[in-house]
Amino acid sequence: MTAQALDEYDYDDDHSDGLSHPKPRGADFSHGIALYLEEVSVWFDSFRALNNLSLYIEEGELRCIIGPNGAGKTTLMDVITGKTRPTEGSVFFGQTYNLATMSTEQIAESGIGRKFQKPTVFENFSVLDNLLLAAPKDKRVMGSLRRRLDADTRNTLEATLEQIRLTDKTRLPAGLLSHGQKQWLEIGMLLMQSPKLILLDEPVAGMTDAETEHTAELCLRLKQNHTLIVVEHDMSFIDAISEKVTVLAQGAILAEGTLAEVQENEAVIESYLGR
Ligand SMILES: Nc1ncnc2c1ncn2[C@@H]1O[C@H](COP(=O)(O)OP(=O)(O)OP(=O)(O)O)[C@@H](O)[C@H]1O
Numbered sequence: 385m386t387a388q389a390l391d392e393y394d395y396d397d398d399h400s401d402g403l404s405h406p407k408p409r410g411a412d413f414s415h416g417i418a419l420y421l422e423e424v425s426v427w428f429d430s431f432r433a434l435n436n437l438s439l440y441i442e443e444g445e446l447r448c449i450i451g452p453n454g455a456g457k458t459t460l461m462d463v464i465t466g467k468t469r470p471t472e473g474s475v476f477f478g479q480t481y482n483l484a485t486m487s488t489e490q491i492a493e494s495g496i497g498r499k500f501q502k503p504t505v506f507e508n509f510s511v512l513d514n515l516l517l518a519a520p521k522d523k524r525v526m527g528s529l530r531r532r533l534d535a536d537t538r539n540t541l542e543a544t545l546e547q548i549r550l551t552d553k554t555r556l557p558a559g560l561l562s563h564g565q566k567q568w569l570e571i572g573m574l575l576m577q578s579p580k581l582i583l584l585d586e587p588v589a590g591m592t593d594a595e596t597e598h599t600a601e602l603c604l605r606l607k608q609n610h611t612l613i614v615v616e617h618d619m620s621f622i623d624a625i626s627e628k629v630t631v632l633a634q635g636a637i638l639a640e641g642t643l644a645e646v647q648e649n650e651a652v653i654e655s656y657l658g659r
Pocket residue numbers: 428431433451452453454455456457458459460
């Protein structure tokens with residue numbers, strides 16, 4: 385019961401303290417493209433992990449990236465989030481942000497959120513406190529004497545708990561959640577930052593079938609308000625959520641299309657899916 389748990393915090397809809405307004409997100413999607421990579425290569429010494437890769441993700445798209453081990457999927461996510469710099473090529477978030485020149489923190493603040501495969505929630509903290517800790521720094525209330533939530537944060541919290549279906553677990557220490565629930569909590573922690581683009585790295589690894597199904601539903605809900613890139617090996621999950629699928633192999637795009645289309649592609653069958 386969100387309302388009761390949230391009522392333990394003072395409610396502040398007075399924005400005059402200047403802390404209550406979300407930072408404006410500057411990413412300009414006016415051309416309909418959320419993310420574009422052009423002729424990106426990443427060299428690790430003499431090994432080329434990404435090979436002249438060009439990728440365009442439209443605003444509101446849910447793009448699935450699949451491919452064999454070592455194809456370059458993680459490297460691609462690392463390039464988007466600034467963890468790895470492209471050796472060649474350009475990476476833009478909307479029209480505005482040249483990601484190749486920004487720090488990981490600046491990229492996160494610009495509206496790109498990434499969930500890694502392994503959940504990293506604070507196990508001793510409640511679901512609610514994990515979400516509050518993930519709120520942008522100027523909105524955190526944990527250290528303050530008055531546990532005060534501004535209207536925006538409260539609204540974001542309620543919407544997030546609803547999205548991740550943990551509304552009835554707000555007081556539970558995160559360590560007591562199931563593996564799937566921890567993953568959803570971590571997605572919720574991303575949502576507290578109001579990202580425009582969400583990257584999910586193998587979100588259903590280690591999940592039960594029921595959890596996988598719930599995660600597919602969550603991704604489809606997220607798609608209503610976010611652009612998503614999902615890297616996953618689980619084909620039944622991809623089948624449940626996918627529109628356009630990009631198949632990577634040896635750092636380059638092997639095929640792109642619906643899952644059915646790429647599954648029939650001879651090169652994809654040879655290098656990844658098999659017969
Ligand atoms: N820091 C690094 N130094 C050297 N080689 C690296 C580095 N990071 C990745 N690689 C290599 O680049 C290639 C692509 O790796 P990457 O992790 O991007 O693949 P992947 O598609 O995510 O694979 P998986 O499905 O197994 O996670 C691999 O051959 C990997 O060994």
